[in-house]
Amino acid sequence: MSPTDPSPGGLARRLGTGDAVVVGLGAMIGAGVFAAFAPAAAAAGGWLLAALGVAAVVAYCNAMSSARLAARYPESGGTYVYGRQRLGDLWGHLAGWGFVVGKTASCAAMALTVGSYLAPGYARPVAVAAVVALTALNLFGVHRSALATRIIIGVVLVVLAAVVVAGLLGGTGPVVGAAGGAPVDGWGVLQGAGLLFFAFAGYARIATLGEEVRDPRRTIPQAIPIALGIALTVYALVAIAALRALGPAGLAGAPAPLAAAVSQAGAGWLTPVVRIGAATAALGALLALILGVSRTVFAMSRGRHLPAGLDAVHPRRQVPHRAEIAVGVAVVALVCVADLREAIGFSSFGVLIYYAVANAAALTLRRDEGALPKPVPVVGISGCLLLAATLPGTAVLAGLAVFAVGAVVWWAGRGVRARR
Template sequence: MPGGIRNRRRQTLSSESALERRLGGVDATTVGIGSMVGAGVFVVFSPAAAIAGNWLPLALAIAGVVAYCNAMASAQLATVHPTSGGTYIYGRRQLGEWPGFLAGWGFITGKVASCAAMALAFGLYAAPEFATAAAVAAVVLLTGVNLMGITRTAWATRWIVSIVVAILVFVIVVAFDAEPIGQNLPVDGASPYGILQAAGLFFFAFAGYARIATMGEEIRDPKKLIPRAILAALVVTLALYAVLGLALLDFMGAGLLAATPAPLLAVGEVVGGGVGTTAVTIAATLACLGALLALIAGVSRTMFAMAREGDLPRAFASVWERFKVPYLADLAVAAVVIFLLLTQDVLAVVGFSSFGVLIYYAVTNVAALTLTERPWQAPKALNWLGLAGCLVLAFTLPLSSVLTMTAVLAVGLLGRAVLKPGRRRRPHA
């Protein structure tokens, strides 16, 4: 093969450069919704009702307020730093290298575990007897979609979200219309602490709006479209969760809802029999795929940003020129997720990722506090409220989750200190 052709092919696969802005506002919003309407919407209501009881709507409202504060902080920062990496970049540029690294490392390690759990959830819905094999196949397939370019990711997510939301709306309508099957009796053990724990469950179920910010380098007119997409995705998802929660409470009551591990399946079975159950199963399966697709893209973009800044091996900053994707980062995420699926009980280890997500958003709010120019609808009080909310929810987590993720974060920070001693913050224009 002539040397010139060989060199051009090598350059096509391994050049380190910027990504390409190919996503519009609708695409970005769709990716955000796809990240938030994942498997969580099908399973979160039962454990939340078990600890919050009839106060379930209040728990959802608390989660919504914290999510809104975090979303506004992300939107503010995205207008100042419209590039890939999300809070890793925001923290790095507003606060310094170490806070940025803390956010990025927490996001990557936590969300890789979430990817594995989401893939396994897909396997359990799609092929219960071969769940792990189905999960691995899903990771391979969706990584292939991501490698074909961010527009393919957005296109696939758009179709998935459309089908899932349509089926969820069907469940909402029939739940409100059908004769209630449970009584709205108090749940034993419901307490203010339980309400906060339930708020934490809801927060982690729809905390996917960060995916929009992590892909900031691939969105056209990011200063205008990223804030709009983040808020639009959050509003749509919160509305969907709120109406669905009220419908389930009306149909089942808090007691029966708490005792039903898969309440949406129960609604489908009671109202539509086999057809209803099949529809909900399809929606759950597709929701897992949509969330996993967006998760892989978001984690790989954060890896890309960290590699470009030297906080991860530089190879992960390589961009496939044909499709303008960080292909080595995508492949690395897939490899780690598959490794976890084959070697770990991912449903057991994923709990620690919640603490990592809260650290990520805590850094987001602190970074937003340093901004001098801000719109009237985003005062500093929102950032303080978001920071406080993150800390409160963090300390309602099980101690084992907090300690495990703290150890993971410490290992990352120690590794960076050893591998990059004395490195000073790189100035940015």
């Protein structure tokens, strides 16, 4: 069988390790650097770097659990599949439900970021156009999507390098510690970590592409930690530069923090470049998000946890075209009501619960199945639940309501699945 022959589900295996790393980076770097630092700084203050460290530890545990499970179950759907296989049908359904709903909100937030940076007066129409264009791109095949993401990531990394240099050379603000010598606020650090986790969640996109990766048992465990390590390095450098240029309060209050950082650092000529880079990064994140959410919708439809028919595969392009169109339509609808900061909190809650299920599933792996040392998934579960509980109250309440609806949907569909 050729490495590019379709998987048993009908999707073509075209992505190598480099492509998978790029897809994960496109989701992480685009979403995190330009969206999550300001609300996280508002929560953590001068202890933003501590919050970043906490988020990174939890993300590392989640990444390791996801990598082992993805190697064991190289199928589209990610934790939706792992939860069903290891914990039972309900847990898999809830994981998939939380991922689809939370990440659809993230798609809307990223689309609005594109509109806000490119044309502030016409943010929503531009956001809608971006969703339509990227959904169409995904319909032409995942390989083309990976190539587009590679170009976007290259542009964004160049822009971020310029931000880091400007902030480090021109900034004078405090980088570590609260202003005025105030003691560390543990709750604020945890809440900041929960918001920053939004920025690390992109490696899930690698796992949800399990049926489109060549040699997934080797490729996925390699790609996930590589993508996470690169993203963490970039985040740390950008956070230090932004704090040095703006200080904690300035970073927390800036609607476009990295543009404000280069301006404050005396490199105002870089501001248009940063705005273009922010829009480009958000486009890359949106591309990868639509890709990942549509694959989870495809898998949930195949398992009859979402309506039948969304699991159709295009006969020529071998992509789940109906799932991709459905996700695109849902994102366009949400763009009309989405708010960026609220969407980050809501998405973080859903994704943290998603990864709590992933860690619980990894905890059931035996040694001959590639089990991790027990502390890794245990820390992952505990960290996910703790960070989810510390998020803003509106995000927690909305997230709990969404999962309650998901449980009702699962219960209502039992009869349909039993007849299969």
